[in-house]
Amino acid sequence: MTERNPLQILKECPKGGVVYIRFMNKEIEFVEIKLNDDVIFNASSPHYLLQSMTNTDTNDVEATVNQIKELIDAGADMVRVAVPGHKEVEALRKIRCRVKACLDPTMQHKQILLVADVHFLPEVAEKTASFIEKIRINPGNFTNYRRAKAHLASTEEYQQGFEAMALRAKPLIEICKKHNTVIRVGVNQGSLCSRVISRYGNTAEALVASALEWIKIAEKYDFHQIVFSIKSSHVKTMMEANLLLYRKMLEQGKVYPFHLGVTEAANEMEGRMKSAVGIGALMLHGLGNTFRVSLTENPVHEITFSKLLVSAIQDIKQNNYAQFSEGVLTIRYPETLVEKWWAGVGALIGKWWLNENLKDIKIENSYFTIDEIEKLRNCTLQICNIRKTHTEIIACPSCGRTQYDIQTVLSTVKQQFAHYPQLKIAVMGCVVNGPGEMADADFGIIGSANEKVAVYKGKERISDFVSVQEALQILQNSINH
Ligand code: SF4
Numbered sequence: 001m002t003e004r005n006p007l008q009i010l011k012e013c014p015k016g017g018v019v020y021i022r023f024m025n026k027e028i029e030f031v032e033i034k035l036n037d038d039v040i041f042n043a044s045s046p047h048y049l050l051q052s053m054t055n056t057d058t059n060d061v062e063a064t065v066n067q068i069k070e071l072i073d074a075g076a077d078m079v080r081v082a083v084p085g086h087k088e089v090e091a092l093r094k095i096r097c098r099v100k101a102c103l104d105p106t107m108q109h110k111q112i113l114l115v116a117d118v119h120f121l122p123e124v125a126e127k128t129a130s131f132i133e134k135i136r137i138n139p140g141n142f143t144n145y146r147r148a149k150a151h152l153a154s155t156e157e158y159q160q161g162f163e164a165m166a167l168r169a170k171p172l173i174e175i176c177k178k179h180n181t182v183i184r185v186g187v188n189q190g191s192l193c194s195r196v197i198s199r200y201g202n203t204a205e206a207l208v209a210s211a212l213e214w215i216k217i218a219e220k221y222d223f224h225q226i227v228f229s230i231k232s233s234h235v236k237t238m239m240e241a242n243l244l245l246y247r248k249m250l251e252q253g254k255v256y257p258f259h260l261g262v263t264e265a266a267n268e269m270e271g272r273m274k275s276a277v278g279i280g281a282l283m284l285h286g287l288g289n290t291f292r293v294s295l296t297e298n299p300v301h302e303i304t305f306s307k308l309l310v311s312a313i314q315d316i317k318q319n320n321y322a323q324f325s326e327g328v329l330t331i332r333y334p335e336t337l338v339e340k341w342w343a344g345v346g347a348l349i350g351k352w353w354l355n356e357n358l359k360d361i362k363i364e365n366s367y368f369t370i371d372e373i374e375k376l377r378n379c380t381l382q383i384c385n386i387r388k389t390h391t392e393i394i395a396c397p398s399c400g401r402t403q404y405d406i407q408t409v410l411s412t413v414k415q416q417f418a419h420y421p422q423l424k425i426a427v428m429g430c431v432v433n434g435p436g437e438m439a440d441a442d443f444g445i446i447g448s449a450n451e452k453v454a455v456y457k458g459k460e461r462i463s464d465f466v467s468v469q470e471a472l473q474i475l476q477n478s479i480n481h
Contacts (some may be wrong), residue, residue, distance in 0.1 A: 030255045030298020033182055033225050035133055040113065040182070041227060042288045048283070048292040051078035051259075052299040053117065057093070058088040058400035065098045067299065072112055074303040078290060080136060081399030082307075082434065091200065092116055096132065115184065117399065119191075120234060130322035134182040139210050140436075142168050153198045157310070163463075164417045166217045171223045182225045184259055185214040189232035190437030204241035207232070211245050215256070221257040221365045227289070229259035233394050233437070235278040235383060239264055239354055242282055242360040256458045257289040258282075264394035264426065264437060267296040267410060271395075272339065273379050274306050277353070283313050284351045294397040296410050296427070301342040302397075305339055312344035320349045321481040327359030336367045345376060353384050358388065388421035390448055394441060395427040402429035409468055413445065420479065426456075435459065443478060446472055 014273055030044035040049070052071050056063040056239045058081055066397065068079050083092055096114055103112060114135040118125040120141045153161065165385050187210045192202060196213075200206035207230045218226050230245055232238040242258060247257045254461040260282055265274040275293040278365055293302045313337065315321075321344070329352045335341040345363060352358055361380050363373050381387040386473075393414055398406045410427045417425055426444035428434030434446040434455065444456040454463035455474045463474045 009043060019358070023450060025331050026253050028250060031224055031226075031254060031256045033227065033375055035113075035180060035275060043255045043257045043289060045316050046286070048288060048310055049113075050075055050281050050303055050310075051080065051290055051292050052076050052302040052306075053080040053292070053397065053399055054082070055218055055299060055398045056400060058082055058084070058124070058320075059091045059474055061091055061098065062097065064091075064400075065102075067098050068095070068112075068114075069102065070300050071303060074300045075307055076112070076303050077116060078113040079327065080117050080292075083116045083124055083128055084290025084401050085121065086124060088400070089124060092128060097433065107242075118295075119166025122172060126172050126175050129181045129183075130179050130388070131173060132181060134184060134236035136184040136186045137172070138186050138188060138194045139165070139214055140188070143193045143195065143365055148246040149275065149382040155194045158195060158199060161193070162216075163212055163227045165193075165213070169214075169217050170221060171283055173218060173223045176225060177221070177223055178193055180225070181298075182227060183218070183223075184213060186231070186259075187211050187230045188263060188437065189237065190263070190439055191433060203245055204237050205226060206243040206452045208238075208248060212248055215249075215252070215254075224256075224372060224395045227257045227259050229261060231261050231263045232293070233262065233264040233295070235262055235274055235350070236385075242287060243285075245356075255312055258287055260288040260291040261294060263294060264396050264428075265294050266395040266414075266427075267407070268385070269342065269376065270302070270393075271297075272342055273346045273376075274383055275305070276309060276343045277383055280309055280313060280343065281354055283309070284316060289355065296395040296397050296407055299397070303327065306342040308337070309343040309347070311464065312340050313347055314326050316347060316460070322352060322361070324352055324356055324436045327357055328362060329358055330362040330364065331420045332364045334365060334367070338368075338372075341365065341368070342376060345380065348386065349380050349478070358384055358386065371455065378436060390418050391420040394438065396429045396437060398429040401432055402447055403449050404429075404468065406447060409445060409453070412468075412472065413475075416480070417475070425475075435461075445475065 019276045030041050033041040054064050071079050088098030106237050113133045116132045117136045118127040119138050187207050196206050196210050211228050230241040260279045261277040262274045265271040279285050279291045293305045295302050323330045329347050331345050333344040363377050378389050394409045424441045426441035428438050428446045438444040445453050447453050448465045453471045454461050454465050455471050456464040
C-alpha cells in the first residue's frame, strides 16, 4: 500500500478506543491512560487538558500551593512542579497533600493532576514516582553517554547505550507500575543524548528516535502509562517531529497520547504566537491530548491563552478563514478579542506553513488598527523565517530552579537588544538546563544562585557569575565586537 500523508490520516481517523484506520491495513490501538478508574488521557480523544508549571521555589510550600490554587482557579487541569533534588521531593509531598486537601470534590477541578519535573537524577524521579500522579523525565538524562562525547557511535556502542538506558529506567518504571504513576517522556531538542545526535544529527528524526527508544523500553517492561512530548524552540522542527512520531506510532500499531509545546517561546505577542503557530497547527490536524503554552510571565497567563487557543481552534474548524494563492496566505479571522485573534491567526499560519511554501502573509480584520495588524504580521513573518525585522529573543518560562528576576531581565534584553535581526539571544533561568536548551543561540544570559547571571557566547561562558547590570554591559560589549 502506498504511504500516505500523516495529516490525511489524522483527518480521517475516527475517534474513540481501538479503531480501524486505513493505514497499512492495520488496526491501531489508541492508548487510554487511567488513574484509578478515571481515564485521564485517551490518545484518540479531541479533548485537551490544559497545563502550566509553577515558577515559585518548590521548597517554599506556601507560595507553591498558592500558585497552584491560582492556576486551578484559572482553569488548569494539570500543574507541573520542578523537583531539582532530594530536598524538593519532601516539599512536593507536602504541596500535594495541601493541594488535595483544599480541593472541593464537588467542583470539576477535583481531578487536578500534579506533575513532578525531574532532570538528571533518576533516583529523585524514583522517590517522587511513589506518591505523585505523573512524572516528567528527560530521556537525555537517563544516559551515561556524555554530551561532550561527540564522535559517531558505532552500532555496538549505540546499542550498548540504549541497553544501559533501559536498565537505568527499569527501577523507575517498576515504581510507576506499582503506584499507577504516569510518565511523560519529555524529549527536548536542547538536551538530546549525544549518542542519538551522533547518528541522526540534531534533527526532527533524532527527537523521534529518542522517543521511540522509550516506547521500546516501556513496552519491554510491559508499561503503557506514557505520554510523549517532543519540544524545540524551532517551531517547524517541533511540528514536523510530532507528526513524524505520530506516523511512526501508526506504523507500529499503537498511538500514545501527546503533550504539545514550543520551548523557550519567551513572552508577550511573540511568545503566544510561537505556541499558537506550533501547537495550534497540530491541534487543527487533530494531534495532541494536552499542551502547555510556555510564557516567561505569570503562569496564570499560560492558562488564559490556552483557553483562547482551544476556543479559536473550534471557530477555525467550523469556518474557512484562510486563502492560499501563489505562496501568499491571506487570513480573515474576524475575532475581536485580541489574544484569541492572535491564537486563531497563529494556528492557521502554522497549518499552512507545514504544508505549503509560504512566501508572504496577509492579515485582514477591520476591528484592529493598521499598526496592530502590521505588528502581528511582522511577528508571524519572523516566526516563519520569511522576514526578520528584529532580534530573535528566546527565553525559558522559568521554574522552581530560577533564582533571579528573569521576567525583568527579559524585558530589559528585549528593549536594549531589539535591533539585531541577524542574532538570536537567549535568556535562561538556570545553569542546569539553560546552556543545553539555548545551544544554538548566538548569545545568552543564564541565571545562577543569588540573583547572579553569566553571559554566554554560543556554548561558551564568557563571564563570571555577575550582577544583571554587569552582564548586560558584557553582552553589549560582546555584540559590538
Ligand atoms: Fe527551569 Fe528555565 Fe532551568 Fe528549564 S532552563 S529548568 S525552565 S529555569
